Amino acid sequence: KAGVxxxxxxxxxxxxxxxxxxxxxxxxxxxxxxxxxTPGQGLQFLFEYFSETQRNKGNFPGRFSGRxxxxxxxxxxxxxxxxxxxxxxxxxxxxxxxxxxxEQFFGPGTRLTVL
Amino acid sequence: xxxxxxxxxxxNVAEGNPLTVKCTYSVSGNPYLFWYVQYPNRGLQFLLKYxxxxxxxxxxxxxxxxxxxxxxxxxxxxxxxxxxxxALYFCAVRDPFSLxxxxxxxxxxxxxxxxxxx
Numbered sequence: 001k002a003g004v005x006x007x008x009x010x011x012x013x014x015x016x017x018x019x020x021x022x023x024x025x026x027x028x029x030x031x032x033x034x035x036x037x038t039p040g041q042g043l044q045f046l047f048e049y050f051s052e053t054q055r056n057k058g059n060f061p062g063r064f065s066g067r068x069x070x071x072x073x074x075x076x077x078x079x080x081x082x083x084x085x086x087x088x089x090x091x092x093x094x095x096x097x098x099x100x101x102x103e104q105f106f107g108p109g110t111r112l113t114v115l
Numbered sequence: 116x117x118x119x120x121x122x123x124x125x126x127n128v129a130e131g132n133p134l135t136v137k138c139t140y141s142v143s144g145n146p147y148l149f150w151y152v153q154y155p156n157r158g159l160q161f162l163l164k165y166x167x168x169x170x171x172x173x174x175x176x177x178x179x180x181x182x183x184x185x186x187x188x189x190x191x192x193x194x195x196x197x198x199x200x201x202a203l204y205f206c207a208v209r210d211p212f213s214l215x216x217x218x219x220x221x222x223x224x225x226x227x228x229x230x231x232x233x
Contacts, residue, residue: 004158033220042225043159043205056220090158099209099219102147102166106158 002027004093004107012113018079021110025072025093029105031055032074033098034066037088037109046089048098049074055097078112086114117142119208121224128196129232136191136227138206148189149207149221150180159205165189176200196231203228 005024013019025032033056034046045058049068068074072093078085088111092104118141128134140146147166151159163174170182180191191204209221 006158035223040225043223045220045222048220058220092159097219098221100211102164103149103161104221106151106160108156108158 004091004105006089006091006107006110008110009108010111010113012115013081014115015081015083017081018077019081019112021076021078021089021091021112023074023076023091023093023107025074025091026105029093029095030072031094031097031101032068032072033092033094033104034074034076035090035092036060037090038086043090046076050097056099081114083114086112088112117146117208117210117222119206119222119224121204121206121227123227124225125228125230127230127232130198131195134193134196134200134229134231136204136206136229138189138191138224139187140189140206140208141187142208142210144210146189147209147211147221148180148182150174150178150189150191151205151207151223152176153203153205153226155202162191162204196229198231198233201229201231 007022031050033048035043048056052068063079066076088109090109091107094101094104149164150162165172165182173179203226206224207221
């Protein structure tokens with residue numbers, strides 16, 4: 001069974017640009033959660049999508065948005081990039097809602113560097 | 116609200132020696148606790164979980180963790196460390212019976228870098 005895949009693996013952008021990251025969950029999984037990982041803050045929850053609906057949202061500004069398609073694939077968009085957005089963005093999939101299952105499966109992440 | 120703390124940014128241990136990576140938590144009810152490991156350029160991999168039952172939980176790659184309710188801790192342990200265990204370890208907690216910030220999403224610690232020296 002294929003794992004969670006994320007594309008692209010690496011991105012370099014400049015301040016003010018926007019970026020779209022993609023995540024394909026494990027087949028059959030309906031929940032996709034997004035996390036931002038930085039050395040100082042660890043993993044911080046961005047949002048979760050389930051059956052094409054945003055079900056939970058963390059404390060991030062509106063520049064961070066996402067969506068989920070009918071095949072459960074999800075995209076995350078960050079507009080007007082700031083230097084502080086440089087991070088590893090992780091996607092995790094699960095059969096049910098992240099708050100109701102015992103395990104999430106993580107992708108390898110997208111390393112975003114903002115110059 | 117739920118929270119988790121990993122008090123050590125880095126743990127150094129010699130190969131063959133026992134290792135411990137510390138985690139303490141705070142929840143209003145009974146916690147569900149998890150350990151994940153992250154190798155360089157990889158996503159997080161699930162190691163083990165405590166839901167209920169025996170306080171000593173065994174997981175992947177020879178790791179185990181001990182749930183201590185009175186000390187609100189869930190330390191990760193391994194009897195004999197390997198160089199290949201060097202990685203970033205994350206503890207996570209969720210309270211399945213109490214909304215935290217409006218959801219039951221697990222909260223992750225900041226991570227502890229484990230370095231095993233040959």
